Amino acid sequence: MNARKAFVGVDGGGTKTRAVVVAETGELIADIVTEGSNVNHFGWERAQAVLGELFAQIRAACPSGSWMSSLFFGLAGVDRPEERTKMREWILEQWPGAFVGVENDTLPALVGGSGETEGIVLIGGTGSIAFGINDRGEKCRVGGWGYLIGDEGSGYNIGKDAYSAVLKSFDGRGPQTLLTGKILAYYGLQDPTALIPLVYSNGFTREQVAAVTRFVFEAAREGDEVSLTLLSRAADELGELVRTMLTRMSFVKQRVPVVLTGGLFHEGSPLIGMVQGRLSGRADVVRSEQPPVVGAVLLAHKQTGTAPGEHWEQTLSGIK
The missing domain is CATH 3.30.420.40 (ATPase, nucleotide binding domain)
Structure with missing residues (x-):
């Protein structure tokens, strides 16, 4: 029996971390919420411990024979390239053979809200930040400098x-x-x-x-x-x-x-x-009518170079 492909989107912030696992067929396998994983707030050791526990829950939720094809992480606190590389290398050790993408938490919010990878996302929560990406893949952030020296309007x-x-x-x-x-x-x-x-x-x-x-x-x-x-x-x-x-x-x-x-x-x-x-x-x-984790799982599928099947839209529209 061939293993089913599964795709994981993760949205990690300071308050909570959420993971959605969707099968290649569009079936929702798991929707898991755990503690916050913001590296700037908690440090690398705590953030990796939270993600490690999340990975254990993902493995426990996946049916026997499921193969993790691709994972995309939108994580608050990994804004610099060296931080994203460090996190990605660690995740690859946990999921060898899978596609792994790591960005800060703004890109999944853009994709989840507009269905597009070109545009601007404005996050107004405990903190505030704007993130933009254009058709050439150029990225820019404005704000998001934390409560002591920034986060205006938050x-x-x-x-x-x-x-x-x-x-x-x-x-x-x-x-x-x-x-x-x-x-x-x-x-x-x-x-x-x-x-x-x-x-x-x-x-x-x-x-x-x-x-x-x-x-x-x-x-x-x-x-x-x-x-x-x-x-x-x-x-x-x-x-x-x-x-x-x-x-x-x-x-x-x-x-x-x-x-x-x-x-x-x-x-x-x-x-x-x-x-x-x-x-x-x-x-x-x-x-945005959909949470950023929806954008993360769409990006997980996108980075494999394939398009989601026809049943994905119905599944993702039900995730709130």
Whole structure:
């Protein structure tokens, strides 16, 4: 009996790592989620340990006789060529004989959102970054320099500014805002000054700071001027990432696909329209309806030089 070919797409970030395994016939073999694998956040040893456990789960999920033909990894934190080479060589040791591709996590987001490998992807989550690739395969990134020196317009920055707005209002340096009641109620606090020991405590993460953006969206829908200002400022920064990309890169297409992905661009997010309004007529802005892991598994198939079968579209459309 001939072994069935299988294709793996992996999307690895700071919060979670997700792998999808699809058979050559289009059958979904596995959809696995585990811990984050961002090398910059956790270091190589931790990231490889997470991926090693993921590989064990993939092998356990694959039916007897399945052969891993191709794997594509979109991993946050492997931005430089030497980092991608190091990761790829290690993965090849785990999967000898397979095609292996490694890029940062932006390329799968572009492919998953637009179905194309030419365009721009704007990621707005805990962090922020824009990534572009043109028809000649030239690549460019703008932003994504981390929460201490970059990530403008990100969930972390919005969350940090939300805390600041509450404390400025408490001081009398800023206007009253609905964020005060919402954030204090969320943490079960009576006084804004109690935020200080909370946010400066050991173990208080960037993701926890970014989590309060939900209240900024909520208060903005209720007409809170402070929250509307925070979102407008974020839209300015996010739009600037894309405008800079359009200036720096040469695209053949008159209208360049710009895929919005990440938690800030959830369904119904006002940031979608706000960012779109800040971009030129060259930008064809779409919100990604599929997760980046779908783009990763499509890239896994593409790097073998073959096209997916007719049943793949139905399978991938069901992955959310």
